Amino acid sequence: MRGKVACIVSVCCMVLLLGFGTAFAQQEIKIGVLIPLSGSMAVIGENLQMAHDFAAKEINDAGGVKSLKGAKIKLIYADTRGDPKVGMSEAERLIVREGVSAIMGAFQSSVSYTSTEVAEKYQVPYLVPNSLMDQITERGFKYTFRVERKGSYWAKDQIDFILDMGKKTGVQAKTIGVVYENTDMGQSIAKAIRKLAPEHGLKVVLDEGYPPKTADMTPVVLKMKRANPDVVILNSYISDAILLMRTIADQRVNTMALLGSSSGYSDPSFVKEVGKLAEYFFDLTEWTTDLKHSPLVAQKNAAFKKWTKDHRDFNGGAAFCYASTYILYDALEKAASTDPKRIRDALATVKITKGPAMIIPWTPIEFDAEGQARGARMLVIQYRDGQRKSVWPANIASTAPVWPMPKWEERK
Amino acid sequence: MTGIIEAAVNGILMGGLYGLIAVSLSLIFGVAKIVNFAHGALLMVALFTVYWILELLKVDPYLSALLAGCFLFFFGYYFQRLFIEPILKREKDTAALTVILLTSGLMLIIENSALLLFGADYRTVRTAYTGKVWEVAGLYIMQPRLIGFVLSVVLIRLLEFYLRRTNFGRAIRATSQDREAARLMGIDDYRVYKVTFGIGTVILGFAAAFLTPFYFIHPAVGDLFVGKSFVIVVLGGLGSITGAFLGGLIVGLIESVGAQFINSAMVESLIFIVFIACLVIRPMGLLGKERE
Structure with missing residues (x-):
């Protein structure tokens, strides 16, 4: 009798264990x-x-x-x-x-x-x-x-934004510069801008890819100063973004707009480290906290x-x-x-x-045959009082953009 | 034209700092024959030392160099004592190779410990010099870079004076020229190595203090400078202090002025072209001495 009970108990245990085992899996x-x-x-x-x-x-x-x-x-x-x-x-x-x-x-x-x-x-x-x-x-x-x-669409959005701002404010950009880290991400955007900008009447006067692990950004910024583009499109990771922003301010390079391409420029440590220098900086991005x-x-x-x-x-x-x-x-x-x-x-x-x-600011989320999200779209923000405020496109923007940016000498 | 002059000025100023970092490497390389792959990591340690001194004591960044120097001397001294010396003593013939592996390993350990301790955040210090610019005849010269450059020159003169005129300096030079002979003359070569390593890290401390007002601090920051330093050391001539500094200026100039004419992505290869050309013409480096 006792043996039988023990047997049943052990079988039960085993079943339980097995059950747990599969449940665990x-x-x-x-x-x-x-x-x-x-x-x-x-x-x-x-x-x-x-x-x-x-x-x-x-x-x-x-x-x-x-x-x-x-x-x-x-x-x-x-x-x-x-x-x-x-x-x-x-x-x-x-x-x-x-x-x-x-x-x-x-x-x-x-x-x-x-x-x-x-x-x-x-x-x-x-x-x-x-x-x-x-x-x-x-x-x-x-x-x-x-x-x-896709990167090539980013470039299209950036050009659209620049043209749109020109139309709205009357201060139109004629020349454009591209500064990017010379890796796949940067090259994707730069390639597209090189092709798209002339089609829309913007002259590319600066096309500068700098190598990863650049210790000093001054040479690039000095080149930017000489080329004197109306708008500079920047594409960087984080340490280069911090160095570029500081050097641009140090060298007093004045443009209508500096337009980033997210990545480093949207990282929280960017605005934390460059502080006030980030003010009025535009950034093309996929997302911001003030989206409505x-x-x-x-x-x-x-x-x-x-x-x-x-x-x-x-x-x-x-x-x-x-x-x-x-x-x-x-x-x-x-x-x-x-x-x-x-x-x-x-x-x-x-x-x-x-x-x-x-x-994510589009519906529905679905993928096309290539595996690319359909309907993906972008927006532009501007740093204002250290906050990222959406300024473009107008229908989802929370803030009116400041275009052109104030000159460095006129800032406090 | 002003653009080129501006670029040249910047190249020299930045080159001075590259030079200073390379001088430190050259000293260790030239005297102890240690290929120190942990050099970048040591620079990072120096930067963090300066950073914490500035954050906690709020002193002038250039004064902090002295405080950091005291700490870093012992850091370098014991770095050599604890990690490298045992290998030099035990593996007399194969030490050179083992030390490369050792310093590479130490680099990973130091960098990742810093990542663990301080996190991956980029840190900057806002000093009285940060973002200050002198305007001279239409050129903008960044204050912290100019001050750093001038102090670097002074520091290197001092170092040369020390190596030429003091007894221990002579011992260091003797060991660098011929270790066995120096030993026979009664020089404690292991002590020379330790002190040399200590001095090398002190110089890094100064370089860190000169960088801090306009740079950022991050566990991987050493990577930005270390590759360049090796090129500069060989370009200037192994073990030559002035050569390393001169090499730094040349690399800084090529980097800054070259970028005004060609794409900056290509400038790096330009540096190496000059480097190879120089080695073909003068295999011992610009100011290196020929050895039999």
């Missing part, structure tokens, strides 16, 4: 995130990491992926060190060793470009929140999806601000990482599977019109 969906977490770009990477973490926390707190019995999303971070080669090997490690179901990343165009190749080879879906190099989605890849607008298209923008930003230790706002990059995590979540719900191929198919057919991903 289903409790987590591994998602790889490739971002730079060391080196000079670590500060940007950490910011994006917080956004991913915040989204994952919200999703998991709300009960995880319901179609997978409430499985939790587990983000596994891999440090790219900002290096395309490291990006590739880390992507391989995430897929082969960690067995992730999908990947997000890798911030820098050059790293996304190489690491998406690895994901394509292993047939694992790769969602790119931030990189803008055109070619990322132009190689016929089936597993690469991009939320960000959805109440979610203010709500989610406030929640993020409360959750982060240093109470920071979302910047464009972080908002897109946050939204991308939700886009992937939506695909997971639809796929009801951790199989990368199924998730890929679900991503290809998402059409998101509600939920936190809607902090």
Whole structure:
């Protein structure tokens, strides 16, 4: 009798254990995130990491992926060190060793470009929140999806903005300069501007790519001063953005406008470190905290601000990482599977019109056959009293732009 | 034309700082024959030392160089004592190679510890000199750069005086020329190495203090300078103090003036073209001495 009881109990235990075992296996969906977490770009990477973490926390707190019995999303971070080669090997490690179901990343165009190749080879879906190099989605890849607008469209938006401001204020720009870090991101935008600007009657008088790890920006700024363009379009990561801004002010280079291309210029540490010098600086960006298209923008930003230790706002990059995590979540719900191929198919057919991903300023969120987000659009902000205020396009702007910028000598 | 003059002035001013950083590397390289890949990391340590002195004590940035120098001397001294000396003693024949691996490893450790301790934030210090500009005949000259340059020249004169006129300075030079012979003359070569390393880091402390008013501080900031420093040291001639400083000025000038004529992405290759040309014509570097 006793033996029988023991037997039943042990069988029950085994069943329970097995049950737990399988439940445990289903409790987590591994998602790889490739971002730079060391080196000079670590500060940007950490910011994006917080956004991913915040989204994952919200999703998991709300009960995880319901179609997978409430499985939790587990983000596994891999440090790219900002290096395309490291990006590739880390992507391989995430897929082969960690067995992730999908990947997000890798911030820098050059790293996304190489690491998406690895994901394509292993047939694992790769969602790119931030990189803008055109070619990322132009190689016929089936597993690469991009939320960000393409680099060549950025240039178009920047030119449109410059022309629009000229029409509105009567102070028209005739000449234009492009200054960029000579990597994939910078070259993408510069190439497009070189082609587009003359078509719209703007003469390119300065076209300057500086190498990564430039210690001194003065030579570039002196060249800018001599070329004397009406508007300068800048494209930098963070340390170069800080150095450029300070040197432009030191050398008193006066232009109608300085127009950034997000990235370094939208990073919270940019305005923190250059302080007053950032005033009146324009920045083409994907996102800002004062957008009015959805109440979610203010709500989610406030929640993020409360959750982060240093109470920071979302910047464009972080908002897109946050939204991308939700886009992937939506695909997971639809796929009801951790199989990368199924998730890929679900991503290809998402059409998101509600939920936190809607902090992105367009609806619906869906991808075309190339994997590029349809309808992605941009806006321009201007730094005013240290705040990023949306100024263009007029229908979603919160503030009237100051064009041209006041001269350095006239500022306090 | 003013643009070119302006660029030349800036090139010389910035080149002086490159030179100062290279002088420190050259001293360590020339005397102890240590290829110090951790040089950038040491510069970063120096920058953070200056940063914390400025933040906590609120003194003048140029005064902070002296305080930072005291600390950094011992940092450099014990860096050599604890990490490099044991290898030099144990592996007499293969030490050169092992030291390269060691200093590369130490660089990673130091940089990542800084990342862990101070975070990835970019820091800047707002000093009384930050953003101040002198206007001379239509040229804008940035105050902190000019002051840094002048002090660098003074510092290098002092260093040369020390090496030529003092007993220990002579010992350093003797060890640099022939370690075995110096040893036979009763010079404690390991002590010379330690002190030389200490002096090298003190110079980095000064360079850090000159940079701080117009630069940023970040755990990876050393990367921006270290590659250039190696080029400058070899260009100027191994172990030559004046040569390293001159090399710095040349690289600064090429970088600044060259960028006015060609795309700055190409300027880096221009530096290397000049570098290779120089090595072909004078393999020992500009002011290096020929060795048998």
